Amino acid sequence: MSNVDIPIVIIGAGPAGLTAARVLTELDIDYILLSREKVPGENKACAGFIPSSALRDFDISTFPGAHPVTTVRMKFPRQDMKTVEFGAKVGVNASRADLGMTMLKYVGAGSGEIRFQTEVGHVSVKKSGCEMTLHKQGQFEKLTSEIVIDASGVNPVSLKTVQLRERLPDHLMGYTAQYQMRRPSSMGSLNGVNDFYYGSDFSPSGYAWVFPRGHDIAVGTGGLLRSFKEEKKRMFDYLEHLVSHDDSAKATLENAEVVKRESALVPLAGVVQPSFTDRLMLAGDAAGHCCPITGEGIHYSMIGGRKAAQTAAQAVRKRDYSAGVLSKYEKDWIKAIGSNLKWGLWLQQRMVGSSSGGLGTSLVGSDRSRKLIAEMLVGARSVRATLLAAAPTYMAKKLQRKLQHPAPHHGG
Ligand SMILES: Cc1cc2nc3c(=O)[nH]c(=O)nc-3n(C[C@H](O)[C@H](O)[C@H](O)COP(=O)(O)OP(=O)(O)OC[C@H]3O[C@@H](n4cnc5c(N)ncnc54)[C@H](O)[C@@H]3O)c2cc1C
Numbered sequence: 001m002s003n004v005d006i007p008i009v010i011i012g013a014g015p016a017g018l019t020a021a022r023v024l025t026e027l028d029i030d031y032i033l034l035s036r037e038k039v040p041g042e043n044k045a046c047a048g049f050i051p052s053s054a055l056r057d058f059d060i061s062t063f064p065g066a067h068p069v070t071t072v073r074m075k076f077p078r079q080d081m082k083t084v085e086f087g088a089k090v091g092v093n094a095s096r097a098d099l100g101m102t103m104l105k106y107v108g109a110g111s112g113e114i115r116f117q118t119e120v121g122h123v124s125v126k127k128s129g130c131e132m133t134l135h136k137q138g139q140f141e142k143l144t145s146e147i148v149i150d151a152s153g154v155n156p157v158s159l160k161t162v163q164l165r166e167r168l169p170d171h172l173m174g175y176t177a178q179y180q181m182r183r184p185s186s187m188g189s190l191n192g193v194n195d196f197y198y199g200s201d202f203s204p205s206g207y208a209w210v211f212p213r214g215h216d217i218a219v220g221t222g223g224l225l226r227s228f229k230e231e232k233k234r235m236f237d238y239l240e241h242l243v244s245h246d247d248s249a250k251a252t253l254e255n256a257e258v259v260k261r262e263s264a265l266v267p268l269a270g271v272v273q274p275s276f277t278d279r280l281m282l283a284g285d286a287a288g289h290c291c292p293i294t295g296e297g298i299h300y301s302m303i304g305g306r307k308a309a310q311t312a313a314q315a316v317r318k319r320d321y322s323a324g325v326l327s328k329y330e331k332d333w334i335k336a337i338g339s340n341l342k343w344g345l346w347l348q349q350r351m352v353g354s355s356s357g358g359l360g361t362s363l364v365g366s367d368r369s370r371k372l373i374a375e376m377l378v379g380a381r382s383v384r385a386t387l388l389a390a391a392p393t394y395m396a397k398k399l400q401r402k403l404q405h406p407a408p409h410h411g412g
Contacts, residue, residue, distance in 0.1 A: 016284025041100025051379030065098030
C-alpha cells in the first residue's frame with residue numbers, strides 16, 4: 001500500500017503541463033495537476049504563434065481563436081521589408097487563453113484531477129515521496145506524491161528547494177517586452193502575416209515581432225537578458241521605437257490601442273542538464289525546452305511534457321521512482337528536440353551583436369536564404385537543416401569578402 005495521496009503531481013497548466021496531463025489520461029494513470037491561474041494561459045505573456053508541426057504532432061485540429069498564418073515578412077538592417085509567402089498555412093496565431101482552453105479540452109476526463117487557482121509553494125523530495133504545500137484562496141494544505149513533473153515555467157518552483165541545477169545565467173536567459181494591442185478595424189490583408197524585425201533599433205540581441213490575430217496583435221521585442229542589462233535603453237523603448245517610428249509596423253497597427261503591457265523571461269539556453277533527479281522531472285520552459293534562436297517554445301514544451309508523462313507512467317508501473325528510471329526522460333527529449341536546442345544556441349552565440357541584427361549579413365543576403373530563415377522561424381525547417389542549406393551561400397560570401405579584402409601579409 002502506498003503512503004502518498006496520488007502517484008503523480010504536475011505543476012503548471014502551460015503547454016508542457018497540459019500535454020503531460022493529456023498523456024497520463026490516455027495512459028490511465030492517476031494524477032493531479034495544480035496551477036495558479038483561473039483559465040489556463042490567461043496570464044502568460046506570449047506572441048501565440050503555434051507552428052503547424054505542433055498541431056499535426058498532437059492531432060489538434062483548428063480551434064476557436066486560431067488565426068492561420070501563411071506569410072512571413074522580415075526586416076533586416078539596411079534592407080527593405082522582405083516577404084516570404086508560403087501559399088499555405090504554416091501555423092496559427094492564438095491568444096494563450098484560447099490555446100489553453102483547447103489543450104484542456106484535449107486532456108479530457110479520466111484518471112486525472114485539475115485544480116486551478118492553486119499555488120504550489122514548497123516542494124520537497126524525500127526518500128519516501130514528494131511533499132508540496134498548496135495555497136488556494138486563503139487556505140493552505142499539503143499534498144504528497146510519488147513523482148512530481150514540474151512544468152511551472154522558466155524559474156521552476158521546485159528549484160527553490162531541490163538542489164538540481166542553478167538558475168539560468170543572464171547570457172542564457174531571454175527577456176521580452178510585449179504589448180497586446182487591439183485595432184478598431186479589421187487587419188484586412190495583413191491578417192495571416194507575421195512580421196520579424198532584426199537590428200539594434202529593435203532589440204540589442206534578438207528580434208521584435210508583430211503577430212496579428214483578428215483585431216488583436218501581439219507586438220514585442222526580445223533578446224538576451226545580459227544584453228538588455230548592458231544597454232542604457234529600456235526594453236519598452238525598443239518597443240516604442242517599433243510602434244511609433246517604423247512605417248510597416250505603423251501600417252499594421254493603425255489606430256491600435258495598447259490593452260496590456262507585459263514582460264517575461266524565456267529560456268534561450270540550449271540543452272540544459274540535468275532535467276531530473278529522484279522523483280522529479282522538469283518539463284517545458286522549466287527544463288529549457290525553447291529554441292534559443294527563434295524563441296519558439298510551445299511545441300518544444302508540449303514534447304517535453306509528453307516525454308515526462310511517458311516516463312512517469314513507466315515509473316509508476318514499475319514502482320521505481322529513482323533517477324535511474326527517470327533518466328530515460330532526458331534521453332528521450334534530447335533525442336526529439338536536442339538538435340534544435342544545440343544548433344539554435346550555436347547560431348545565437350555566433351550571431352548576437354553582429355551588424356545584421358543577429359542573423360549574419362551573408363545569411364540574409366539572398367531570397368533563397370531568407371526563405372530558409374522564414375521556414376526556420378515558423379518551425380518548418382530545423383536549425384541544422386537551415387544552416388546546412390544556407391551554408392553554400394554563407395561560405396561563398398565569406399570567401400568573396402576574404403578575396404576582396406585579403407589579410408595583410410606579414411611574412412619575411
Ligand atoms: C513574450 C513571449 C512571447 C513568446 N512567443 C512565443 C510564440 O509565439 N510561439 C512559441 O512557440 N513560443 C513563444 N514563447 C515561448 C513560450 O511561451 C514558452 O516556451 C511556453 O509557454 C512554455 O510552456 P510551459 O508549459 O513550459 O510554461 P508556461 O507556459 O510558462 O506555463 C507555466 C505554468 O505554470 C504555472 N505556475 C507557475 N508557477 C506555479 C506555482 N508556483 N504553482 C502553481 N502553478 C504555477 C503557471 O500559472 C502556468 O500555468 C514566447 C515567450 C514569451 C515570454
